[in-house]
Amino acid sequence: MSLGPQQSACSLSGPDVAALNQTIADQSPQTVLSWLHENGDKTGGPVPLVSSFGADSVVLIHMVSQISRDYPILFIDTRKHFDETLSYRDQLINQFGLTNLTSISAAPDHLKEQDPFGALWMSDPDACCDLRKTVPLDLAMQDFPGWITGRKRFQTSERSQMDIFELDKGKLKVNPLANWGPENVADYVKSHSLPGHPLIPKGFLSIGCAPCTSPVADGEDARAGRWKGQMKTECGLHVAKG
Numbered sequence: 001m002s003l004g005p006q007q008s009a010c011s012l013s014g015p016d017v018a019a020l021n022q023t024i025a026d027q028s029p030q031t032v033l034s035w036l037h038e039n040g041d042k043t044g045g046p047v048p049l050v051s052s053f054g055a056d057s058v059v060l061i062h063m064v065s066q067i068s069r070d071y072p073i074l075f076i077d078t079r080k081h082f083d084e085t086l087s088y089r090d091q092l093i094n095q096f097g098l099t100n101l102t103s104i105s106a107a108p109d110h111l112k113e114q115d116p117f118g119a120l121w122m123s124d125p126d127a128c129c130d131l132r133k134t135v136p137l138d139l140a141m142q143d144f145p146g147w148i149t150g151r152k153r154f155q156t157s158e159r160s161q162m163d164i165f166e167l168d169k170g171k172l173k174v175n176p177l178a179n180w181g182p183e184n185v186a187d188y189v190k191s192h193s194l195p196g197h198p199l200i201p202k203g204f205l206s207i208g209c210a211p212c213t214s215p216v217a218d219g220e221d222a223r224a225g226r227w228k229g230q231m232k233t234e235c236g237l238h239v240a241k242g
């Protein structure tokens, strides 16, 4: 997808992003999030948190709510989420008093044309992720210079080298928890008495769409339950673009 004239591009250059990684990237995630919130004039506008309301999502959602209840949050509603995820989303909205959450979804016409039976995930999961996640996010990004993710380096080999600040085809991608491990997440959740996703006790340690998420066995990698039995490890949102 090329950036058209209507797109809100990030104001930061490659060298700016490299300098940010040299300076504030060693700070706490809260400092990174606060910096983003206060420096929309430097980034080219507000940078929203994109959240799946999955297993670890509560950490960043809580952090941004502590900075401002109207910190912008985008939820990609694939229409394939577990009911428990939608209930959890509503619970966190109420508990943290979130006032600026926007759900984004594939256009009804696109769903009708490309996935009329809702079964595309079986035959072509890459096309399904593109339809239900990547395209809606790309459209939403017309209004923003970039977005915040919950990715962490320990999760996959593809993520092991990522910086906290990245520039991806003109868009800023910020990974405040890049340096965190599972113990940091657990400590934060415990110390703030945060509610966990209701499927975690059932063995779901990384939670995406219902058809493509399985529980994992003891000792198995948390993301082993995503697209189990397939080569696919990313939904397309985080595949480097050109």
Ligand code: SF4
Pocket (backbone or CB within 6 Å): 078, 080, 120, 121, 124, 125, 126, 128, 129, 130, 132, 133, 208, 209, 210, 211, 212, 235
């Ligand atoms: S995770 Fe599965 S159901 Fe969800 S968009 Fe991707 S292929 Fe479709």
